[in-house]
Amino acid sequence: MKPAPFDYVRATTRDEVLTLLAEGSEQVRVLAGGQSLMAVLNMRFAQPGLLVDITAVEELRRIERRGDTLVVGAAVRQAELLAWPGLAETVPLVARALPWVGHYQTRNRGTIGGSLVHADPSAELPLCLATLGGSVVLESRRRRRTVPADDFFQGVLTTAREPDEVLTEVHLPVARPGSRFGFREVAMRHGDFALVALAAEVRGDEAWLGVGGVADRPVVRRMKPGAALADDLDALAWELGGEDDGHASARYRRQLVRELGYTLLTETAP
Amino acid sequence: MATATQESTTSALGERQTRLEDDALLRGLGQYADDLATTPGTLQAAVLRSPHAHARLVALDAGEALAMPGVHAVLTGADVQRWAAPLPVGVRQPMEHWCLAVDRVRYVGEPVAVVVADSRYLAEDALDAIRADYEVLDAVVATEAAVAGDAPVLHEAVGSNVVNDRSFSYGEPDRAFREAARHVSLKIDYPRNSCTPIECYVVVARYDPADGGYDVAANFQGPFALHSVMARALKVSGAGLRLRTPPDSGGSFGIKQGVLSYVVLMALAARKAGAPVKWVEDRLEHLQAASSATNRVTTIEAAVAEDGRIQGLRYDQLDDCGAYLRAPEPATFYRMHGTLTGAYAVRNLAVRNRVVLTNKTPSGLNRGFGGPQVYFALERLVQHVAVELGLDPLTVILRNLIPADAFPYRAPAGSLLDSGNYHAAVELARTGGGLQELEERRAAARAAGRYYGIGFAAVVEPSISNMGYITTAMTPEERRRAGPKNGAVSTATLTVDPLGSVSVQIASVPQGQGHRTAAAQVVADVLGVPREAVSVHVALDTGKDAWSIASGNYSSRFAGAVAGAVHKAATRARDRLARIAAAQMGADPGDLVFADGRIHDRNDPARSLSFHRAAGAVHWSPGLLPEDEPGGLRETAFWSPPELAAPDDDDRINSSLCYGFVFDYCGVDIDPVTGRVTLDRYVTTHDAGRLLNPDLVDGQIRGGFAQAVGAALYEELAYGDDGSFRSGTLADYLIPTAAEVPEPVILHQETPSPFTPLGAKGVGEGNNMSTPVCIANAVADALGQRDIRLPLTPSRVREMIGITESEPPAAHAAPSIEAPAGGSTLRATGVVELEADADTVYHAMLDPGVLSRIIPGCHALEQDGDNAYRADVTVGVGLIKARFEARVSLTDLDPPHALRLNGAGSSAVGTAEGGAAVRLSPREGGGTQLAYDYQAAVTGKVASVGARMLQGASRVVVDQIFARLRQEVDGPGASAGDRAWGRRFRAWLLRLLGRGGAP
Amino acid sequence: MKRLDAGRSHPVTFRLNGRERTGHAEPRLLLSDFLRHDMGLTGTHVGCEHGVCGACTVLIDGHACRACLTLAVQVDGRDVETVENLAEDGVLNDLQQAFRRHHALQCGFCTAGILMSCTDFLARNPRPREADVRDMLTGHLCRCTGYTGIVRAIVEVAEQRSGSTTEENEHV
Structure with missing residues (x-):
């Protein structure tokens, strides 16, 4: 399990990253925390010509609040965001979900942006971004665009990112007063990818439920707490469908959407 | 003969002590196989492996690989046929197991070629350049299917996938069943799993063209009976294969027995390369192709009286040994054979054992060896007997346990249970573990509507295997022809050097069990020297050290056998020293006491001699020694217990020397929604005879328990119906972590073995046997279920609790066809709405130009017949990309x-x-509706690693094809948003309910 | 911005266990291989090469990371610490001693990685609860011990370092 050969650049500015991507596009891979990419390289499931390491690009390592948005640089490590003092007040859902991302050791290295670009349908951070209605900034030599989570996640490991683009910023909406958040995950073991992950935001009589691990991407739906909730969850479970795999059946996943979804929305409501 | 007494005031034996091994290991100074110094010029190997479960190997072309920089050699089947022989097996069948595929592959991961290069990196580069052409054959995966008449046959010369079929009868089973009030039976499907050490296989091999011999260092764990297997495969004498093991090993649990075929393989690779070759197995290789326990299908039946007494047992067992019977298989069956009646006084037993081959990785030793499979059936049956008779399971257990006054007890199939008091152990467990409290918790939980269950397991834990048990697979006549095999020789060598330092060499090849500590304790105890003054060497060299076929680390043989041999060697040395010291001191040897690094005269406390002074005399002044004392001090002890006889003509076999007892119970709480099984309390009671170091014993129990929790709840080496391997990474094969393993309550009872020198029995495999079924029994109790299959994953448990789904809404019926469970076939359907008319669409698809544009990542498309093409395609999903040669x-x-x-x-x-x-x-209002229904199958590394996401990934690729087709026929303006049926529906819902800009 | 070519070795200069060292590495060389084979520090073990088992965990700038998911060229200019650096003047540090006392290892293959994780973890979490310790340990696989001794050792060291009283429990 050794990677195939590639060139390597440790970029120090965003501009360098964009130039290299513009020149190489298909042959270039951006290396951030490497907690997924390096494993894939070791297994030779990817054989890029050039790795561009963005972890030393200071511009991509900032966490800052801009109005109603928490802007997280793509190369911010998961552990750094988790340790950021205002996290629990600013984006409570992310504060709840981050401890479920991988393990202590992988969070030390894994980045927020890397997890989103990888777009594992069972991963927690894509689910949070989608549930909060957040967005990402994609940049290339050609353009800079802001893409909402709904458009960004397009399927298993598949996003709207074009080959010459790099994700530079993650925009997380700051929690509004009165909003309440809930997060539940069922995994085989602690730290595994979710069999089913659920994230909820409830504000007044409005509620949103995000589901990871069932469909091919995180899916968020508006839910109405009340008499029809069980039926709405049933419809959502069927819509998501799910797949059988070695660890759980599709039926099981759908049932957790119904039952845990109900519990989560009920307990998140004031 | 006069012997010195051992009256050490600081007797180390039986005390809780820290380990001598740990100082170096904690500093990172261990000497594991991959850490050993290698000869300059040592090259690195990588193995090309079969992506298919069953195929003919049609052609192999290594030309391009050989031309790559840094590549020295490629070993192929032809080389192996020239220099080696197939690996010998203990069952007479015309099947050939070469260390490298010769003309056919029979499991995913089977070695096909070995590249030898300057570095592992370059060797792996070259693997990608070897072209292997296969003609795929039907695979057989399910054990019972392999037995069916129409199953594909793995070894045509054998003519059947059943390579050994034996029936046994002990007592009068037919009569017992005829006369019994009740018959209770169960069918068990025990899964494949492995104890997966964290260190993988390592082999460093050298060939000496001058004498035609091989010198190999490998983290092989024994048994060294397999040295003969390796030597014969290499076509050399025993001396022609010098096999060495490193001082430290990163765990084995039986699994490193399986490195034997790679010892042969890398020895041949070194010969081919003309240089020493090193191979370090990686984790993907290990999981798919190293070794594992057998999976087994058992039908078990009990003849029972109304009071729960079992009057007879019938086993019908199919043991699935994978694609080849690799020595010492079919030992998984026969290790447990004498003990098939477990802890119960059942006298009538009928057994049918069939050894089955399927397209899976060959099986081998794995902690608990045979025990987990047998006890899962037996103890599930006992629980089920209780359910059927309306009795408490513990009542049924107690009514059937062998009484304390029956020991030593000869079980019907031949095991001589050496000692025990099973009823007392159960009583100790009941009071010491708080059974009543658990019963109260169960009552309270059930009253509150929760699922709570209590499970029990009573297990006889065999240790110190009889090297002759495997011949029970042969008929008495075959055995007579082959000559009897029996016994188990342990060895230890003790040396005292001219400065009085004591060193011990043992052939037990430890893998973390602390043998050095325990052996040092034994020697320190006998010689009265500090433990730290005793060096213990465990690196074994078959060229220099004392060893025998039973050498190695398996069947928990250390405490009972090896420690005994150490004791014997140390006692001999002490007796010699006592006579020498007695002469110097003018005392009687019988009056001498070895303690505190000195030799004392018990009659005259003022008189004593330092140990090193007495020991020095044998080297420095042999002329002053008593007359029959030859000088020098090195004692090698061999020990083989006489109780380990060969199988008799009635097929009775005392398969092990010692039989410990394990009695477990546990309470489990099951989450009614998630189906997660939580161990509320686990109580495990052990009688392993005399405990040499309770800390080491508890460490063994906890480790075995953790692995058993894995087997019960998480672990399975899974295969698709086509034989593709599905548990390729440690994110697929799930080993419990610190969050999943609770602390068990451990209780001890000590009933010494009359047959071992120290009264100790083996310990450490018991929980691998008892815990999976104990947990399963608790789950059966909690849910009122009969058929329990491991691992008890949340999904499986929740399915047992019950999921009632309404019919899917009509809108979802079409696109969400699921892949068949366990299969590797990917399937989905979809609909694409197109503006163009059907004729345009149809002809576009037949146009090679269009085809090359709609196939994602198509670099070149070349006509190869009518509407047939060869293509060079890079398929990618996310960051994963692979280049395919496609048709x-x-x-x-x-x-x-x-x-x-x-x-x-x-x-x-x-x-x-x-x-x-x-x-x-045609679509209403113009345009075309394109409906597709695809099926795909993938195999090889991508299937074993990506199983979780394959279905979704294949959908991404197929979606790309039809999206591109749409762009071709409808023009680039065609929106991608609603191109597929499911996606359109999602978009609609999204608009209705979603967050597309909501807050 | 310097492009390191695939086929050539490039100098990597970094602090390793407190000393400046220079080695040479192709871009694709994994840090785990670089430490073991080029720097001669075989105390860091390799168990899976996909970041799950944790055996290869080392400290990079004080943070516990998987060496198998890190390239050697990535530590150029950084500070790396391995298990060989824990004992001071030949004496096992408190964590190592606690591991020995509590039988927190058997084969020892996973141990180095766990010790390095704990070194980072205890520095940032001086008073962890047992649940926190177990949570951190989920990033490591041990097949021998069942984790009991490991958890006990870490909890005890945390108590000792933070000054709360713990019974002295030395056997030898």
């Missing part, structure tokens, strides 16, 4: 209504084959 064809043409788009490709990461049935129908 694409269009068949079943029905213009302009339907056609079939087929593709097959192979790449370094595996193969893929599939097809999509495409149907075109």
Whole structure:
């Protein structure tokens, strides 16, 4: 399990990253925390010509609040965001979900942006971004665009990112007063990818439920707490469908959407 | 003969002590196989492996690989046929197991070629350049299917997948069943799992052209009976294979027995390369192709009286040994054979054992060896007997346990249970573990509507295997022809050097059990020297050290046998020293006491001699020694217990020397929603005879328990129906972590073994046998279920609790066809709405120009017949990309209504084959509706690693094809948002309910 | 911005266990291989090469990371610490001693990685609860011990370092 050969650049500015991507596009891979990419390289499931390491690009390592948005640089490590003092007040859902991302050791290295670009349908951070209605900034030599989570996640490991683009910023909406958040995950073991992950935001009589691990991407739906909730969850479970795999059946996943979804929305409501 | 007494005031034996091993290991100074210094010029190997479960190897071309920089050699089947022989097996059948595939592959991961290069990196580069062509054959995966008459046969010369079939009868089973009030039976399907050490296999091999011999260092764990297997495969004498093991090993649990075929393989690779060759197995190789326990299908039946007494047992067992019977298989069966009645006084037993081959990795030793499979059936049956008779399971257990006054007890199939007091152990467990409290918790939980269950397991834990048990697989006549095999020789050598330092060499090849500590304790105890003054060497060299076929680390033989041999060697040395010291001191040897580094005269406390002074005399002044004392001090002790006889003519076999007892119970709480099983409390009671170091014993129990929790709840080496391997990484094969393993309550009872020198028995495998079924019994109790299959994953448990789903809404019925469970076939359907008319769409698909543009990542498309093409395609999903050599064809043409788009490709990461049935129908108001139904199968590395996401990933690729087709026929403006049926529905819902800009 | 070519070795200069060292590495060389084979520090073990088992965990700039998911060229200019650096003047540090006392290892293959994780973890979490310790340990696989001794050792060291009283429990 050794990677195939590639060139390597440790970029120090965003501009360098964009130039290299513009020149190489298909042959270039951006290396951030490497907690997924390096494993894939070791297994030779990817054989890029050039790795561009963005972890030393200071511009991509900032966490800052801009109005109603928490802007997280793509190369911010998961552990750094988790340790950021205002996290629990600013984006409570992310504060709840981050401890479920991988393990202590992988969070030390894994980045927020890397997890989103990888777009594992069972991963927690894509689910949070989608549930909060957040967005990402994609940049290339050609353009800079802001893409909402709904458009960004397009399927298993598949996003709207074009080959010459790099994700530079993650925009997380700051929690509004009165909003309440809930997060539940069922995994085989602690730290595994979710069999089913659920994230909820409830504000007044409005509620949103995000589901990871069932469909091919995180899916968020508006839910109405009340008499029809069980039926709405049933419809959502069927819509998501799910797949059988070695660890759980599709039926099981759908049932957790119904039952845990109900519990989560009920307990998140004031 | 006069012997010195051992009256050490600081007797180390039986005390809780820290380990001598730990100082170096904690500093990172261990000497594991991959850490050993290698000869300059040592090259690195990588293994090309089969992506197919069953195929003919048609051609192998290593030309391009050999031309790559840094590549020295490629070993192929032809080399192996020239220099070696197939690995010998203990069952007489015409099947050939070469260390490298010769003309056929029979499991995913089977070695096909070995590249030898300057570095592992370069060797792996070259693997990608070897072309292997296969003709795929039907695979057989399910054990019972392999036995069926129409099953594909793995070894044509054998003519059947059943390579050994023996029936046994002890007592009067037929009569017992005829006369019994009740018959209770269960069918068990025990899964494949492995104890997966964290260190993988390592082999460093050298060939000496001068004497034609091989010198190999490997983290092989024994038994060294297999040294003969390796030597014969290499076609050399025993001396022609010098096999060495490193001082430290990163765990084995039986699994490193399986390195034997790689010892042969790398020895041949070194010969081919003309240089020393090192191979370090990686984790993907290990999980798919190293070794594992057998999976087993058992039908077990009990004849029982109304009071729960079991009067007879019938086993019908199919043991699945994988694609080849690799020595010492079929030992998994026969290790437990004498003990099939477990802890129960059952006298009538009927057994049918069939050894079955399937397209899976060959099986081998794995902690608990045979025990987990047997006890899962037996103890599930006992629980079920209780349910059927309306009795408490513990009542049934107590009524059937062998009484304390019956020991030593000869079980009907031949085991001589050496000692025990099973009823007392159960009583200790009941009071010491708080059974009543658990029963109260269960009552309270159930009253509150929760699922709570209590499970029990009573297990006899055999240790110190009889090297002759494997011959029970042969008929008495075959055994007579082959000559009797029996016994188990342990060895230890003790040396005292001229400065009085004591060193011990043992052939037990430890893998973390602390043998050095325990051996030092034994020696320190006998010689009265500090433990730290005793060096223990465990690196074994078959060229220099004392060893025998039983050497190695398996069947928990250390405490009972090896420690005994150490004791024997140390006692001999002490007796010699006592006579020498007695002469110097003018005392009687019988009056001398070895303690505190000195030799004392018990009659005159003022008189004593330092140990090193007495020891020095044998080297420095041999002329002053008593007359019959030869000088020098090195004692090698061999010990083989007489109780380990060969199987008799009635097929009775005392398969082990010692039989410990384990009695467990546990309470489990099951989450009614998630189905997660939580161990509320686990109580495990052990009688392992005399405990040499309770800390080491508890460490063994906790480790075995943790692995058993894995087997019960998480671990399975899974295969698809086509034989593709599905548990390729440690994110697929789930080993419990610190969050999943609770602390068990451990209780001890000590009933010394009358047959071992120290009264100790083996310990450490018991929980691998008892815990999986104990947990299963608790789950059966909690849910009122009869059929329990491991691992008890949340999904499986929740399915048992019950999931009632309404019919899917009509809107979802079409696109969400699920892949068949356990299979590797990917399947989905979809609909694409197109503006163009059917004729345009149809002809576009037949146009090679269009085809090359709609196939994602198509670099070149070359005509290869009517509507058939060769293509060079890079398929990518997310960051994963692989380049395939593909064949694409269009068949079943029905213009302009339907056609079939087929593709097959192979790449370094595996193969893929599939097809999509495409149907075109006119749409109301113009345009065409394209409906597709595709099926695909993938195999090789990509299937073993990506199983979790394969279905979704294949959908991404197929979606790309039809999205591109849409762009071709409708123009680039065609929106991607609603191109597929499911996606359109999602978009609709999204608009209705979603967050597309909501807050 | 310097492009390191695939086929050539490039100098990597970094602090390793407190000393400046220079080695040479192709871009694709994994840090785990670089430490073991080029720097001669075989105390860091390799168990899976996909970041799950944790055996290869080392400290990079004080943070516990998987060496198998890190390229050697990535530590150029950084500070790396391995298990060989824990004992001071030949004496096992408190964590190592606690591991020995509590039988927190058997085969020892996973141990180095766990010790390095704990070194980072205890520095940032001086007073962890047992649940926190177990949570951190989920990033490591041990097949021998069942984790009991490991958890006990870490909890005890945390108590000792933070000054709360713990019974002295030395056997030898």
